[in-house]
Amino acid sequence: MNRFFDPDLFARAYRDPMAWLTLLVDLLPVIAVVFFGWKAVPLVALYWLENLVIGAFTVLRMLGTIAANLLNIPIALFMVPFFTVHxxxxxxxxxxxxxxxAGGDVGHAAPGVSGMQTLIDWALGTGPYMLWFVGAIILVNTLFYLVDFIGRGDFRNTQLPVEMFAPYGRIVTLHVAIILGAGLMLAFGQPLMGVLILIMLRVGFGMFLNMLRQRKIEGAGSKTLNAVAEAG
Structure with a gap:
């Protein structure tokens, strides 16, 4: 993008119903805050669980490249387990x-499958109906996998190394958003404001990813940014 915000690109991106679907899912936490009493902790836990969903679909995309090129098999046999562990x-x-x-009591969790399960159980238990919101995230990622990766043939153009590193940036983004939201909560003494700002930051990030996706559809994006859009 030549400008920080390109209205024309934004308009083109949101002619696609898939972009509106992601916006809807990104705004669902507002319902949780207003009707189910979510505070910052379940919201942060939801975004952490979303990172796990993104990781799982990254593995599926990495494996999907084999369908385009059988020579990717030995590379995938190394990179998929490496990515899964790392x-x-x-x-x-x-x-x-x-x-x-968030003050959770999971400090005893040890690295490994059981430790990860402890964290997942903690995250799922932080707010009512958490599983439904995670299900919505899984659904939208499944649709993008079917529509973009398989339907539009993105698996033919995916490079394993680029795909493997794409999800890490969103974790850094979440860190920054949490710190910013927490700072605003402390500065204004308004926890609800901080929670809503965190949601809006996530919505803004989703819009940015949809614009990257549109550039990819139009054949104007770099391979790295295209992979980031897929991983979002």
Whole structure:
């Protein structure tokens, strides 16, 4: 994008019903805050669980490249387990940080499958109907996988190394959003304001990803940014 915000690109991106679907899912936490009494902790937990969903679909995309080129099999046999372990550990450390930030009692969790399960159980238990909101995230990612990756043939153009590193940026974005939201809560003494600002930051990030996706559809995006759009 030549400008920080391109109205024409935005308009083109949101002619696609898939973009509106992602906006709807990104705004669902507002319902949780207003009607189910969610505070910052379940919201942060939801975004952490979303990172796990993104990681799972990244694995599916990495495996899907085999359909386009059988020579990717040996590369995938190395990169998929490496990504699973490395990204899993990255998310584990991120989850420990978030639970400690939120006052959760999961500091005893050890790295590994059981430790990750402890964190997942903690995240799912932080707010009512959490599983339904996670289900909505899984649904929208499934649709994008079917429409873009398979339907539009993105699997033919996906490069395994680029795909593997794409999800990490969103975790950094979440960190920054949490710190900013927490700072605003402390500055104004309005917890609800901080929660809503965190949601709006996530919505803005989703809009940015939809604009990247539109550039990819139009053949104007870089391979790295295209992969980031897919991983969002």
């Amino acid at each position: 990204y899993g550990m990255f998310c584990f450390g991120h989850g420990i940080f978030l639970s400690a930030f």
